[in-house]
Amino acid sequence: MDIFENLCRTCGNECLDLLNIYEVSVKALDKTVFVAEMLSSCLPTGFPALQPTDAYPKLICRICLKKLTLVYEFNQQWVGAHSEFNVALKFEERRKRSLASKSQDLKVL
Ligand SMILES: [Zn+2]
Numbered sequence: 001m002d003i004f005e006n007l008c009r010t011c012g013n014e015c016l017d018l019l020n021i022y023e024v025s026v027k028a029l030d031k032t033v034f035v036a037e038m039l040s041s042c043l044p045t046g047f048p049a050l051q052p053t054d055a056y057p058k059l060i061c062r063i064c065l066k067k068l069t070l071v072y073e074f075n076q077q078w079v080g081a082h083s084e085f086n087v088a089l090k091f092e093e094r095r096k097r098s099l100a101s102k103s104q105d106l107k108v109l
Helices: 035-041 062-108
Strands: 018-020 025-028 031-034 059-061
Touching (some): 025 035
Antiparallel strands (some): 018 059, 025 031
């Protein structure tokens, strides 16, 4: 018998309605994502990577799955906004450099 039978991987509570993290996928930000993939992307620093063959519980309760989905969507949104800011910052930097070199060209003339 599995010592972690009916235990949620992320809260440690015993539940009857658990889902397998390696088999279930959910809709997050209009994508279908495996629960294990969402967990992997939200691992706390220093935590070992998720492995289907590890000895830890393979199930998650619905409350934790809701929280995980929110955290995953928040992180994805943040990463997306951050990369858009980087594009805008690079564009602005180029624009400033271009203006600076134009004003220098004018001084030379
Ligand atoms: Zn849980």
